[in-house]
Amino acid sequence: MVTGGLGYIGSHTVVALLQTGFNVIIVYNLSNSDIFVLSRIREITNREPVFYQIDVCNYEAISVLFEKHEIATVIHFAALKSVSESVLHPLKYYQNNLGSLVNVLLLMEKNEVKNIVFSSSATVYGEPDKLPVTEKTPFKKALSAYGSSKQMGEDILESITATGSIHAIALRYFNPVGAHASALIGELPRGIPNNLMPYITQTGIGKREKLTVYGNNYNTPDGTCIRDFIHVEDLAKAHIRAAERLINNKNESAFDVFNLGTGNGFSVLQLINAFQKITGTKLNFQIGDRRAGDIECIYADVSKANSVLGWKAALGLEDMISSSWKWETGLSFQQTNVG
Numbered sequence: 001m002v003t004g005g006l007g008y009i010g011s012h013t014v015v016a017l018l019q020t021g022f023n024v025i026i027v028y029n030l031s032n033s034d035i036f037v038l039s040r041i042r043e044i045t046n047r048e049p050v051f052y053q054i055d056v057c058n059y060e061a062i063s064v065l066f067e068k069h070e071i072a073t074v075i076h077f078a079a080l081k082s083v084s085e086s087v088l089h090p091l092k093y094y095q096n097n098l099g100s101l102v103n104v105l106l107l108m109e110k111n112e113v114k115n116i117v118f119s120s121s122a123t124v125y126g127e128p129d130k131l132p133v134t135e136k137t138p139f140k141k142a143l144s145a146y147g148s149s150k151q152m153g154e155d156i157l158e159s160i161t162a163t164g165s166i167h168a169i170a171l172r173y174f175n176p177v178g179a180h181a182s183a184l185i186g187e188l189p190r191g192i193p194n195n196l197m198p199y200i201t202q203t204g205i206g207k208r209e210k211l212t213v214y215g216n217n218y219n220t221p222d223g224t225c226i227r228d229f230i231h232v233e234d235l236a237k238a239h240i241r242a243a244e245r246l247i248n249n250k251n252e253s254a255f256d257v258f259n260l261g262t263g264n265g266f267s268v269l270q271l272i273n274a275f276q277k278i279t280g281t282k283l284n285f286q287i288g289d290r291r292a293g294d295i296e297c298i299y300a301d302v303s304k305a306n307s308v309l310g311w312k313a314a315l316g317l318e319d320m321i322s323s324s325w326k327w328e329t330g331l332s333f334q335q336t337n338v339g
């Protein structure tokens, strides 16, 4: 069962699961996804996933699915993810992100479903004292309800796996970017993007007039923030490794955590320059003020994912940028032709 399976990372993971031979049940709502993604998944994989438009916070409705289907593993993507919105509407985030997780866990327990893979985030670390961050790096106090919903999500998993029959893997994604090589699925931000890569591609195509770089006076080589960008297709593969590890009882503890990044940090300006070089598109950008709450520099120590999970990012910055650009230009072409 893949909750949030029509979302950005979920849809790429569903494709990878179907192509690996798993049978997939997608549970989604339309809060941040579009139904056309389903036909794109069919087109890429030539397979038919089972799908339900049900809010995971609706306990009664999803309990029917747990009774109807024999589920080996839940991959729980369903969550709201806007940091800024979560500061304005914290309860909405706690209700959705924690309510959906608790419902899934209650129903797993009731129906004896043993395995769950949870979407966590590098946001749990806050501004780290030491780089790169390892899975043992302590959490800092979260600056948003979104961030604390991920910290609490991990806490819930740690406590329920300590006493019960459920086994869990939390995957801490760094900065997911890129799109499927087919350009049939990719990131679909609603309204003005918060994240850097979609802002870059939308500015490149002319949907946005100008990109603002949030601060160039950080203590980094070029003054702009540094992130560990990770291709969404690599992330998708990590979910397969995690699910297989749980299904095959290979996990050494009932709760385990992995950082998912490339291990390399790139600055905002490096990403902009690489975009211009790789796509041959000049980007209209200006330097602006710092954005409140931004981390100066963060990148992952991925040695645990490499050695224990048997996963390593294969795609570099060029693939991340070119696939994002192919997706953006394809979207723009479709929108123009649809009118």
Ligand code: NAD
Pocket (backbone or CB within 6 Å): 003, 004, 005, 006, 007, 008, 009, 010, 027, 028, 029, 030, 031, 032, 033, 054, 055, 056, 057, 076, 077, 078, 079, 080, 081, 096, 100, 119, 120, 121, 122, 173, 174, 175, 176
């Ligand atoms: P997304 O918004 O594209 O996908 C999430 C999907 O879940 C959406 O389709 C949304 O409609 C659905 N959803 C939300 N609440 C639901 C509910 N109650 N019931 C059913 N469906 C629900 O986001 P994404 O980027 O694919 O992120 C997937 C997961 O990864 C999330 O948990 C997110 O917090 C986490 N994450 C994302 C990033 C990132 O930058 N994209 C980084 C770290 C962690």
Ligand code: WQD
Pocket (backbone or CB within 6 Å): 081, 083, 120, 121, 122, 123, 174, 175, 176, 194, 195, 196, 197, 199, 211, 212, 213, 214, 215, 225, 226, 227, 268, 291, 294
């Ligand atoms: C990256 C860098 C910005 C936009 C967020 C969440 C995190 C995780 C991933 C879910 C920063 C700069 C951005 C722009 C810019 N999501 N930037 N101009 O902030 O690292 O992480 O998404 O878990 O929780 O906080 O990603 O892409 O927003 O920003 O200069 O228009 O790009 O200041 O330095 P971030 P991002």
